Amino acid sequence: MSTLAFLLNQSVNALSQAALLFFLGVGLTLIFGIMRIINFAHGALYMLGAFVGYSLVRWTGSFWVALAFAPVVVGLVGWAFELSILRRLYRRDAHAFLMVTFGLALVVTEAVRLIWGPDALQVPAPKLLSGVIFLLGEPFPVYRLFLAVSGIVVAFAIWQLLERTRLGLLIRATSQNAEMVHALGVDVGLVRSCVFGIGCGLAALGGVLAAPLVTASHSMAATVIIDAFVIVIIGGMGSFLGSLIGALLIAFVQVFGNYYLPDFALAFMYLVMLLVLVVRPGGLLGKEA
Amino acid sequence: MRWSTVVGLAVLALLIAAPLGLPAFAMTLLTELVILGLFAMSLDLMVGYTRLISFGHVAAYGLGAYASGFMLLNSSMPLPFVVILAALMTGIVAIGVGWVCTLATGVSFSMLTLAFAQLLYAIAFKWTSVTGGSDGLAGIPRRAGPMGITLLTTKTGFYYFALACLVGSFLLCRKLVASPFGAVLRGIRENEAKTLALGYNTRLYKIAVVAIAYAFGGLAGALYAPFAGFANTELLFWLLSGQVLIMVIVGGSGTLIGPILGAAFFLLLEHQLSSYTEAWALFFGLVFIGFILFAPEGIWGLATGWFKRGDAAAKAKGSLHG
Numbered sequence: 001m002s003t004l005a006f007l008l009n010q011s012v013n014a015l016s017q018a019a020l021l022f023f024l025g026v027g028l029t030l031i032f033g034i035m036r037i038i039n040f041a042h043g044a045l046y047m048l049g050a051f052v053g054y055s056l057v058r059w060t061g062s063f064w065v066a067l068a069f070a071p072v073v074v075g076l077v078g079w080a081f082e083l084s085i086l087r088r089l090y091r092r093d094a095h096a097f098l099m100v101t102f103g104l105a106l107v108v109t110e111a112v113r114l115i116w117g118p119d120a121l122q123v124p125a126p127k128l129l130s131g132v133i134f135l136l137g138e139p140f141p142v143y144r145l146f147l148a149v150s151g152i153v154v155a156f157a158i159w160q161l162l163e164r165t166r167l168g169l170l171i172r173a174t175s176q177n178a179e180m181v182h183a184l185g186v187d188v189g190l191v192r193s194c195v196f197g198i199g200c201g202l203a204a205l206g207g208v209l210a211a212p213l214v215t216a217s218h219s220m221a222a223t224v225i226i227d228a229f230v231i232v233i234i235g236g237m238g239s240f241l242g243s244l245i246g247a248l249l250i251a252f253v254q255v256f257g258n259y260y261l262p263d264f265a266l267a268f269m270y271l272v273m274l275l276v277l278v279v280r281p282g283g284l285l286g287k288e289a
Numbered sequence: 290m291r292w293s294t295v296v297g298l299a300v301l302a303l304l305i306a307a308p309l310g311l312p313a314f315a316m317t318l319l320t321e322l323v324i325l326g327l328f329a330m331s332l333d334l335m336v337g338y339t340r341l342i343s344f345g346h347v348a349a350y351g352l353g354a355y356a357s358g359f360m361l362l363n364s365s366m367p368l369p370f371v372v373i374l375a376a377l378m379t380g381i382v383a384i385g386v387g388w389v390c391t392l393a394t395g396v397s398f399s400m401l402t403l404a405f406a407q408l409l410y411a412i413a414f415k416w417t418s419v420t421g422g423s424d425g426l427a428g429i430p431r432r433a434g435p436m437g438i439t440l441l442t443t444k445t446g447f448y449y450f451a452l453a454c455l456v457g458s459f460l461l462c463r464k465l466v467a468s469p470f471g472a473v474l475r476g477i478r479e480n481e482a483k484t485l486a487l488g489y490n491t492r493l494y495k496i497a498v499v500a501i502a503y504a505f506g507g508l509a510g511a512l513y514a515p516f517a518g519f520a521n522t523e524l525l526f527w528l529l530s531g532q533v534l535i536m537v538i539v540g541g542s543g544t545l546i547g548p549i550l551g552a553a554f555f556l557l558l559e560h561q562l563s564s565y566t567e568a569w570a571l572f573f574g575l576v577f578i579g580f581i582l583f584a585p586e587g588i589w590g591l592a593t594g595w596f597k598r599g600d601a602a603a604k605a606k607g608s609l610h611g
Contacts, residue, residue: 038396040531088582098342098399099538100581102531106574114568226407226527233400266411270404274389277401281393 005136010255012135016144018251019151023206024228025235025243026158027199033175033238034195037086037097042203043225044108049074049204050216051112054121063126063212070208071201077108078200082193105221113218120217123208147209154205155244162240171195175238230269234276236286245284292596297546304452308445316448322556323451324512326549327458329536331505336534337543338466339498340478341391344399344530345406348386349503351413351525352379353510358426358520359419368432368441369450372511379507380500387499391492394481403527410525425521429514451512455549458505462545465501474498478543535573539580541587550588 024046031039049070056066081104089096124130125143132139162168170191173181182188207220214220231250235242250269257265276284307319328350335341356375360366366374390401413420420426431442440446465471476484477491485491514520523529532555540551555573562569584591 038400085578085582092585096581096585098344098396099534100578102535103574103578103581106570106577110568110571110574114571222526222528226403229400229403233397233404237396263415266414267408270408270411273404274401274408277393277397277404278389281397 002136005138008135009138009140010259011252012140012148013144014248014251014255015151016147017255018247019147019154020206020210021224021227021231021251022151022155022244022247023202023209024224025231025247026155026240027202028228028232029235029238029240029243030171030195031199032232033240034171034178035086035097035192038101038229039196039199040098040101040225041081041104041108042101042199042228043221044105044112045074045078045200046203046207046210046224047216047218047221048077048108048112049207050123050211050220051116051121051207052204053208053211054116054123054216057123063124066123067205067208071204074204074207075197075201079193079197082196086196087189087193105225109218109221116216118218120215122215123211125212129212143212147213150209154202158202158240167191167194227269230273233283234273236280236283239283239285242283242285293593301456305449308448313444316444318556318560320444320448320451320516322553323448323455324509324516325533325536325552325556327451327455327512328506328509329533329540329548329552330455330459330462330545331502331509332533332537333542333545333548334462334466334474334498334502334505336537337545337548338471338478339474339495341495341499342399342534343402343499343502344534345402345404345527346502346506346533347525347527347530348402348406348409349379349383349506350510350513350529350533351406351409351520351522352382352503353507353512354514354520354524355413355420355426355510356507357511358429358514361429361432361515362426365432368515371432372454372508372515375511376504376508379510380504383500383503383507384496386503387496390499391495403530406525406527406530410522410527413522413525421521423522425519425523426514427519429518429520431515447516451516454508454512458508459545459549462505466545470494470497535577538585539577539587541589541591544587544589544593547587547589554588 024042028039028042031037052073053066053070056069057063060066085100085104086097089100129143129146131142133142133145134140160168162172170181170186174186174188174191178188181191207216210220210224227250231246232243233246234249235244235246249272253268253272254265257268261268280286304319304323308316311319328346331349332343332346335343335346353375356378357371360371360375361368364371386402386405390398390405393401413425414423416422431447441450466474473484473489473491473494476487476489477494481491510520510524513524533552536551536555537548538551539554540549541547558573558576559569562572580587586594
């Protein structure tokens, strides 16, 4: 294998990894930006997305239907949680959220275990995306290429949403000064529920997309949520661009670290994070220390 | 005597008498409860008194457990020395942890503590020659001694040792939070900027409380290793950090005694529920959410509030008659 082909393969591989991490990270960071809360249940909702996706594939036989509707279902779950519980806590300090969403994570994880049983479930990739493609003469799974592309598409779509639409305008405004937005006659509560729902939906999108790769399992939540935290912290909480940079950084560190220094790859990610925080306590693009 | 002292002494007497009346499996549960209670109490120093919400307190537990497990397996030191040495080592490591983590505040602090715990988790996984990797350290003995005393090798003896550690730590922590040092911690909790303006180097105080809390958490871990006979990466997994935080909040943070109750509550709840249903964690989560929403003061806060109202009512009645 030529060096160039190897680098290309590994880079696209890292990009696909980054896409999955980005779906989680961007939801977390949007939610943090606007609500100042850390959603600990994000990993559990990601997992819920994978399982809902599994059922949708079973019922309809189409991966694409699952891809379209699982995020909607999970987004509604998140939206309901915001309406019923989080809304009561806005006057309390940020840690009440951290803990209440941890509670939600436990509840969702157990509910999934009750509904879908304890086993990992296989979600087949659609025919169109199975098989391999040749990149500079080296085989590469089509599905991973699809992941990388979908990551780019979604990142672009969210960017457009934030910059070009009225909802995006309100999201940015609310994250800067919620009281002022409220004073201008906007229902800030509605903006918050929407963002929470969208964030949870994005996590579920990540879950559905990850399912053919890693199978839908209960352990998928526990590891990935920490990765997502690391991304958001490195990028700076509340920063859209930061979560993108964080996801790319961590994915490349993971993929290349696993290749060159497999013994240290796991620790390396945390070292990168500690380093960033020591230099810039608010994260690369964060404003708050 | 105040009612709390009376109740406290009565509970202590019951705990001391417990091995006489309880079957073996209940004693195992009770020993685990004592250890977990100590672990939760150590976190309360940070969460309840200083409002440093650590999401990585397993770091202390795991460090203590691995340190004591390693020393028990590879040296001939008697158990009490090993346990205390492991706790001190955890506290010393925590000075570094505290130094880095206190660079950040608020939620970032929580995430940094989490990152440190995960770093240790990663190290425990990979540094196989010392930690045993994914298998962990197994067959950790409860060694006899010092001076050939074999008391601690028995289950009952070890229970008393753990209980003594818990009671001793509780008394120490109570002294600590009542001292001027504790007053500064509460100052940081209520308003760090103001405390800083009063001339206290709040960062140093925060590093100190992290080190102390980790040392007590390490003590709990150091007890767990010889209790269970093993130390593995489960002890460093982040879910446990969340669970111990739950124990502190549900028990009542900032009370020292509350977190011990919280640990007891959840251990017993887990024990009872898991025999009925596999989904006990679901109820665990629901109960926790309920406490945050409706009773942020926790079990201890509810109980003392109830007693205080009782006292106030009695006083009002007394003044009417008097």
